[in-house]
Amino acid sequence: MIRRKLSLAAAVVTATALTLTACSGGEAPAADTSKISLMAPFLEAQPPSADGAVQQKLEELTGKDINITWTPNASYEDKMNITLASAEIPQVMVVQSKSPGFVKNAEAGAFWDLTDKLDEYPNLKTTFPEVEQNASINGKVYGVFRARNPIRAAVMFRQDWLDKLGLKAPETTEDLYNVAKAFTEQDPDGNGQDDTWGITIPKWGALGSNSPYDIIEEWYGAGNRWTEKDGKLIPSFETEEFLEANRFVKKMVDEKLINPDFATFDGTKWNEPFFNGKGGIIVDVDSRVSVLINLFKQANPNDFENKVGFVGNLKGPDGELHAHPTDGYSGFLAIPKTSVRTEAELKNVLEFLNTMNGKEVAALLNNGIEGVNFTVEDGKAATIKPETAEGKAVATDIKSYAQLGTNVTGNNFYPVKQASDYEQKVFDKRVEVMAEDLKSAVYNPAAAFVSPTYVAKGAQLDNIVADARIKYLAGQIDEQGLKDAIKLWKSSGGDKVQEEINKLWQDSK
Amino acid sequence: MTASAVDVKAPEQAPPPAPAPGRRRRFAVHFAHYKWLYLLLLPGVVYFAVFRYAPMYGVSIAFKDYVPFLGVNGSPWVGFQHFEDFFANPDFGRLLGNTLILAFLSLGIVFPLTIVLALLLNEVRLSILKRTVQTLVYIPHFLSWTIVASLSFLLFALDFGPLFLFINNVLGTDIDFLSDPAWFRPLIVLQEIWKNTGWGTIIFLAALATVDQDQYEAAIIDGAGRFRRVWHITLPGIRSTIIVMLILAIGQMLNTGFEQIYLMTNALNRSVAEVFDTYVYFVGITQGAYSYSTAVGLFKSLVGIVLIFGTNALAKRFNQSGLF
Numbered sequence: 001m002i003r004r005k006l007s008l009a010a011a012v013v014t015a016t017a018l019t020l021t022a023c024s025g026g027e028a029p030a031a032d033t034s035k036i037s038l039m040a041p042f043l044e045a046q047p048p049s050a051d052g053a054v055q056q057k058l059e060e061l062t063g064k065d066i067n068i069t070w071t072p073n074a075s076y077e078d079k080m081n082i083t084l085a086s087a088e089i090p091q092v093m094v095v096q097s098k099s100p101g102f103v104k105n106a107e108a109g110a111f112w113d114l115t116d117k118l119d120e121y122p123n124l125k126t127t128f129p130e131v132e133q134n135a136s137i138n139g140k141v142y143g144v145f146r147a148r149n150p151i152r153a154a155v156m157f158r159q160d161w162l163d164k165l166g167l168k169a170p171e172t173t174e175d176l177y178n179v180a181k182a183f184t185e186q187d188p189d190g191n192g193q194d195d196t197w198g199i200t201i202p203k204w205g206a207l208g209s210n211s212p213y214d215i216i217e218e219w220y221g222a223g224n225r226w227t228e229k230d231g232k233l234i235p236s237f238e239t240e241e242f243l244e245a246n247r248f249v250k251k252m253v254d255e256k257l258i259n260p261d262f263a264t265f266d267g268t269k270w271n272e273p274f275f276n277g278k279g280g281i282i283v284d285v286d287s288r289v290s291v292l293i294n295l296f297k298q299a300n301p302n303d304f305e306n307k308v309g310f311v312g313n314l315k316g317p318d319g320e321l322h323a324h325p326t327d328g329y330s331g332f333l334a335i336p337k338t339s340v341r342t343e344a345e346l347k348n349v350l351e352f353l354n355t356m357n358g359k360e361v362a363a364l365l366n367n368g369i370e371g372v373n374f375t376v377e378d379g380k381a382a383t384i385k386p387e388t389a390e391g392k393a394v395a396t397d398i399k400s401y402a403q404l405g406t407n408v409t410g411n412n413f414y415p416v417k418q419a420s421d422y423e424q425k426v427f428d429k430r431v432e433v434m435a436e437d438l439k440s441a442v443y444n445p446a447a448a449f450v451s452p453t454y455v456a457k458g459a460q461l462d463n464i465v466a467d468a469r470i471k472y473l474a475g476q477i478d479e480q481g482l483k484d485a486i487k488l489w490k491s492s493g494g495d496k497v498q499e500e501i502n503k504l505w506q507d508s509k
Numbered sequence: 510m511t512a513s514a515v516d517v518k519a520p521e522q523a524p525p526p527a528p529a530p531g532r533r534r535r536f537a538v539h540f541a542h543y544k545w546l547y548l549l550l551l552p553g554v555v556y557f558a559v560f561r562y563a564p565m566y567g568v569s570i571a572f573k574d575y576v577p578f579l580g581v582n583g584s585p586w587v588g589f590q591h592f593e594d595f596f597a598n599p600d601f602g603r604l605l606g607n608t609l610i611l612a613f614l615s616l617g618i619v620f621p622l623t624i625v626l627a628l629l630l631n632e633v634r635l636s637i638l639k640r641t642v643q644t645l646v647y648i649p650h651f652l653s654w655t656i657v658a659s660l661s662f663l664l665f666a667l668d669f670g671p672l673f674l675f676i677n678n679v680l681g682t683d684i685d686f687l688s689d690p691a692w693f694r695p696l697i698v699l700q701e702i703w704k705n706t707g708w709g710t711i712i713f714l715a716a717l718a719t720v721d722q723d724q725y726e727a728a729i730i731d732g733a734g735r736f737r738r739v740w741h742i743t744l745p746g747i748r749s750t751i752i753v754m755l756i757l758a759i760g761q762m763l764n765t766g767f768e769q770i771y772l773m774t775n776a777l778n779r780s781v782a783e784v785f786d787t788y789v790y791f792v793g794i795t796q797g798a799y800s801y802s803t804a805v806g807l808f809k810s811l812v813g814i815v816l817i818f819g820t821n822a823l824a825k826r827f828n829q830s831g832l833f
Contacts, residue, residue: 077795078794078795081577081794081797081799084577084578085577085799099795099796099797100796100797100798101577101796101797101798102797104576104797105576105577105578105797108576108578108579109578110576110577110578203775203776205776260667260668260685261666261667261668261685261687261688263688263775263776263777264662264667264687264688264775264777336578337578338578456798459791459792459795459796460600460791460792463779466776467776467777467779467780470776470777471776471777474688474777476690476777488599492599
């Protein structure tokens with residue numbers, strides 16, 4: 001007891017002394033620089049354990065006592081907002097998007113403005129400044145963004161069906177229609193029954209969610225959220241191409257080339273109809289190609305190589321390729337001012353993040369521990385076979401730890417060596433196709449801009465159009481109804497959003 | 510029941526000794542005399558103070574522009590701004606309509622069905638059958654809404670759900686129950702009947718057990734059939750219970766069941782599905798508009814209070830004892 005009191009007193013004295021020397025820190029006691037707390041989402045069934053091998057290695061490499069609050073991805077946004085309102089705020093928070101909740105807090109001064117600070121750190125000085133801008137709030141950088149491939153859109157189809165029907169892989173949206181029609185009507189699985197359809201679409205319908213609708217609209221030339229027209233930015237759903245694209249999708253819905261339950265179909269079951277031979281096409285991110293191949297491989301390791309085919313973005317009816325890019329990031333790591341109070345503490349946290357993005361830690365977060373779950377072969381990370389229990393645990397854990405990676409200077413870790421030559425070939429082709437599509441990418445010109453009206457009620461506004469789009473496709477309303485919804489968007493506050501976005505756009509030029 | 514009533518009354522019969530002068534002194538004597546009763550009251554008071562009244566200070570954010578970082582006290586006041594926005598919002602009429610319709614459907618269908626089920630169970634003479642059925646109808650209450658929603662999705666799934674196929678084959682129709690806005694409310698009410706009517710019978714069955722059995726005998730001698738007995742003896746016998754339960758149900762009426770509705774909502778039926786509770790979640794929690802959604806929630810509570818007082822007054826008017 002006495003000893004505890006003494007050590008407490010000692011701590012207080014040291015803390016006071018530190019505060020005095022730090023001076024600018026005011027009444028706040030300087031934090032223990034050997035400790036770092038983070039909050040991050042996890043996408044696996046279980047969060048990694050705090051005494052796992054990856055965590056230990058991470059603490060060893062960074063020299064910090066690291067405390068990570070893992071939060072389920074599905075409720076991350078809720079939890080983040082609640083955490084910000086609480087007293088226990090971590091020093092680094094993964095922020096998944098520029099949600100209204102985040103923007104409001106940031107503008108009230110909840111997070112450090114890092115605009116001029118990141119350049120001092122070699123691993124945080126980004127090699128993609130345009131993506132950093134996209135992730136900013138009107139030019140103010142509030143976090144280290146988590147880089148993602150900008151081009152991810154792909155069309156995946158049942159290669160065996162395509163071969164059986166003697167068709168070619170689609171190159172244009174017109175081809176997509178023809179393949180979908182053939183998959184629906186020409187009995188591609190050869191069971192003599194009319195039990196297949198073309199494209200499977202899940203219920204994701206929000207605007208700007210990289211849903212199949214968004215992607216097809218972009219291919220038609222509607223633009224990416226915002227489109228420049230006559231020297232002004234207009235929302236992409238106000239273009240004629242938006243209506244054309246949706247007429248095209250509606251035609252496919254009406255001809256039953258799309259799963260009839262597209263408005264209610266659960267996105268987590270997206271692979272099932274493809275794998276079970278019901279729906280032969282998926283329009284989604286290209287990483288799904290590997291997931292699909294793996295499904296077939298697990299079912300039959302001897303016969304999986306001709307099941308999944310894919311192509312990148314498709315040419316629109318105008319013959320041009322308008323490739324659909326993301327904004328190039330998936331959220332960012334922000335630093336709350338409540339938990340990191342002084343410039344000195346901030347420096348400590350940024351140095352930590354700098355280490356996190358260095359070669360060693362990046363390899364740990366993304367590849368795992370060399371010699372435990374992977375070895376380096378020809379500069380690639382190859383999984384050690386047969387997998388040990390230890391290796392498996394590491395492989396599972398890094399799926400969550402990768403969420404902490406930012407890779408703002410490019411990927412500092414090893415590319416993964418695919419399990420077989422076939423899979424390596426597919427992987428290399430994916431990289432090649434995506435690199436080619438990147439040249440034709442049509443970006444969102446307003447990605448960096450945050451309009452106050454949009455923050456206040458943008459999501460409700462967007463729902464008006466997003467719901468109308470689904471209703472139109474399902475036949476609940478006609479095209480006039482869709483146009484009326486767009487008008488309602490404008491009159492309910494959309495006009496103001498547009499005005500604000502245009503002003504920010506003009507000012508940034 | 511009776512025993513505790515006597516206990517409580519006992520001190521009253523013996524008035525506090527020697528009324529002392531001065532109000533404070535009188536209170537002290539009064540307090541000393543009844544101290545055990547006050548002690549009994551204490552846990553309840555503490556519970557309400559800590560868990561019900563203290564959090565109410567958070568309601569003040571309905572009149573502020575709350576930013577978590579600034580805290581409840583640090584956020585600027587904006588007066589009735591959020592209420593004005595809400596009432597001027599085109600969603601307002603729709604939300605109020607959807608909430609009230611679902612509430613009245615639940616009150617008008619589920620509530621009477623609970624009583625009917627209780628009456629039916631009461632008429633079952635075979636004790637083992639009665640108990641078995643009772644247990645069986647309680648079970649759905651213990652399943653979460655997530656399971657109920659999943660079951661509905663399976664049963665009504667487009668093109669292969671058994672109920673989807675059965676109903677559409679019998680009627681010769683092509684109804685997609687899960688996305689057709691016209692079927693949203695019937696589905697919600699059906700789920701609620703399935704899940705909650707059985708559990709709701711408990712209190713009515715208890716009330717039914719207190720009805721004087723002699724009256725039935727007299728009625729049988731007078732030649733009254735089963736329905737006459739139910740109508741003239743059973744129902745009047747549990748009338749006061751029904752009234753109390755009704756007032757309580759009306760107080761809860763606007764709590765339309767967030768989980769159930771949230772899980773059954775999709776883009777095609779949102780126009781009829783969105784209610785205050787889901788709206789508060791969507792706007793408040795997922796978009797971080799805490800102040801606005803608190804204002805919406807506060808409005809909902811006000812409507813609830815008006816409904817409770819209204820029903821209570823109505824019940825008193827018809828010579829029934831109200832709740833308070």
